[in-house]
Amino acid sequence: MKLTVSELECKARELRLDSIEMIAQAGGGHLGGSLSAMDIMTALYFNVMRIDPEHPMKADRDRFILSAGHKAAGYVPVLAARGYFSRDLLPTFNKLDSRFGMHPDMHKIPGCDASTGSLGHGLPVGLGMALALRLDGFDSKVFVLLGDGELHEGTNxxxxxxxxxxxxxxxxxxxxxxxxxxxxxxxQVVSLEPLVDKWKSFGWETIRIDGNDMAQVLGALKEAADRGNRGNPVVIVADTVKGKGAAFAEGDYRWHYGCPSEDQLAEARTALGGE
Amino acid sequence: MAGLSMADIEKMSARDAFGLALSEIGAENVNVVLLGADAIGSTRAAGFAKRFPDRTFNFGIAEQEMISAAAGFAACGKIPVATAYGFLISLRACEQVRSDICYPNLNVKLMSTHTGLTMAEAGTTHHSTEDIAIMRSFANMTIVAPSDSVETVKAVRAVIDYPGPVYLRMGRGETESVNRGDYEFVIGKAITLREGTAVTIIACGIMVAEALKAAAKLSSEGVSARVINMHTIKPLDVEAVLRAARETGAIVTAEEHTVIGGLGEAVAGVVCENSPVPVVKVGLNDCYGIIGPEDMVKQRLGLDAESIFKAAKKAILHKVD
Incomplete structure (x- = not known):
């Protein structure tokens, strides 16, 4: 399934609303980061990655690791929409015996490649996967979505x-x-700058984009495959807006975790529902 | 094994025996990969690295990265053998072991060397005296501490074949041979090395040799002591422990580790719940190791046959009729 840029934009809009609805009915969730990363996750699952939801454990599939595991409130709707499981399960988010909650579990969520949550783990796990897949002769890619604050962790x-x-x-x-x-x-906490230079100095190919511009996101993810041909790992530094798509939350760090009010939910439905 | 006799292996250190076994296993199982953290030489995995360079990955002095990467390898169907000193796996990379390996129950083998006080002169930073307690607390984890080099060879094979996360604990120096003849090594199945009726000494790792010496001394005084080689600390051989409690009425445990959370507390927990008898623990008494030659440090800290002997007397004294 390869959606076009405009189809991906439409899909990301729907998924943002799924995420907000899910968070609202759960009484709270990691709204800000789930929405800032939504365009990236949508492009990966609906265009870029070599995956087959009918056969989620295929050995030569591409892998995705949500290293910033708290963005599961964005990730879970993406997997549901991609067909790994029914969207009807979304309201079980955070409930007892649910397959998913704030942080994803690889053994409970079909299509999830790694259990994450504690920050600074996804990149080294992804490195191990990439080395193992290469050893088996697969050309599979391993995509690791990192939060920015997460980069404070030295393990990255x-x-x-x-x-x-x-x-x-x-x-x-x-x-x-x-x-x-x-x-x-x-x-104001601990600055990451100069972030692109940091990655470059560590020997990585770097691409910087507006991570909420679908054409740029798709272009960068495809370019990453080409850049990889130079033999180096690739990082995409995606400038995004926390809470993107929910006007009440955009750019506000306090929406790291929260629950939209009735009015805010109505506002999001109007803005994202296209009604 | 590679033209080596049992007598040759008996003279080795546990880590050398590990390296030897791993190299042979590498030829038999292409899924086995070696992960190191700039200590492939001193963990004695260099034989594998030389024979199978394509399946060897050195991460430099970055144990946390190595352990997380091991999870990635296992998630893709490999059997990663991650090697480092015990304190680095259990303390430095503790959260990676718990969250990346044990929680998703991945098939990673943690090969831990220089454990206990076997690097005594290196000082407390390099002593590994809390690792059993830490690893025991993780669900899905299996902990194996072989008693000598011959047993280490058997244990490495068993660990590679055993599904799920395993922590294999090995010392630095040469070991005294305690196991006799060819025997079957089964994870979770303790070995009775000496029968006895008055007290049972349950030991793991290199303390098994001290337990046998203590039993010989007890015997010279007319006290019949059973000695159990508890090479698997988790899952514990509960049956062997309870049989010892019922049949001998007193238990001593011996481990090169703090008495908090280790073999002793595992045994005491099972005994208390099911068949209460005195359990006296030999180990580090809530303190850190000190610098010095290994044997002298152990003697000072009460990790020797003499301490086990005294503990046995105490346990017998406290028996309830």
């Missing part, structure tokens, strides 16, 4: 060094750079 930079050393060109990291971590604007 251990893996950044390791991936460059091992020439893990099938590994693609995407930084959802929404400029906010939990305590505030990230520049």
């Amino acid at each position: 930079w251990e893996a950044a060094m390791g991936a460059a050393q091992h020439k893990t060109s099938s590994l693609v990291a995407i930084v959802d750079y929404n400029k906010c971590s939990m305590d505030g604007p990230i520049d």
Whole structure:
């Protein structure tokens, strides 16, 4: 299934509303990051990745790791829409015996390749996957979605060094750079800048885009495959807006976690529902 | 094994025996991959690395990255053998072991060397005296601590074939041979090395040799002591422990580890719940190791046959009729 840019934009809009609805009925969720990363996840699952929801465990499939596991409130609707399981399950989010909650579990969510939640784990796990797949002769890609605040964790930079050393060109990291971590604007917590230069100095190919512009997102994800041919791992630094698509939340770090009010939900339905 | 006799292996350190076994297994099972953290030489996995360079991955001094990467390898069907010193796997990479490997129950083999006080002169930073307690607390984890080099060879094979996360605990130096003849090594099945009726000494790792010496001394005083080689700490051989409690009425445990959360508490927990008898624990008494030659450090800290002997006397004294 390969949607066009305009179809992807439409799909991302629907998925944003799914995410907001799911968070609202659960009484709260990681709204800001789920929405900032939605265009990236939509492009991956509806155009870029070599996957087959009918056969989710195929050995040569591309892998996706939601390293910033708290964005599961965005990820779960994407997997449902892609056909890994029924959208009817979305209201079970965070409920007892649900397949999914705030952080994804690979053994419970069909289509989920790694259990994540604690930050700074996804990139080294993805590195291991990329090395294992290469050993088996597969040309599978491993996409790792990183939060920006997550990059404070040193293990990312251990893996950044390791991936460059091992020439893990099938590994693609995407930084959802929404400029906010939990305590505030990230520049006021611990700045990541100069972020692109940091990755370059670690031996990575870098691409910088507007991560909420679908044409740029799709272009960058495809370019990452070509850049990988140079033998180096690739990072896409995607400038995004926290809470993108929910006007009440956009750019506000306090929407890292929250629950929309009735009015806010109505506003989102109007804005995203296209009615 | 590679033209080596049993006597040759008996003279080796556990880590050398591990390296030897791993290299042979590598030829038999192409899914086995070696992960190192700039200690492939000192963990003695270099034989595998030399024979199978394509299946060897060195992550540098980055144990957390290595352990997470091991999870990635396992998720793609490999059997990653991650090697490092015990304190680095259990302390530095603790959360990676718990969240990336044990929680998703991935088939990763953690090969831990220089454990306990076997690197005594290196000081407390390099002592691995909390690893059993940490690993025991993780659901899905299996913990194996072989007693000598011959058993290490058997244990490495068993661990590779055993599904799920395993922590294999090995010391640094040469081991004293305690197991006799060819025997079957089964994870979770303890080995009774000496029969006895008055007290049972349950030991793991290199403390098994000390337990046998203590039993010999007890015997010279007319006290019949059973010795159990509890090479698997989790899952514990509950049947062997309860049989010891019922048949001998007193138990001593011995481990090169803190008495908090290790073999001793595992045994005491089972005994308390099912068949209460005195359990006296030999191990580090809520303290850190000290610097010095290994044997002298162990003697000072009470990790030797003499301490086990005394503990046995105490356990017998506290028996309830």
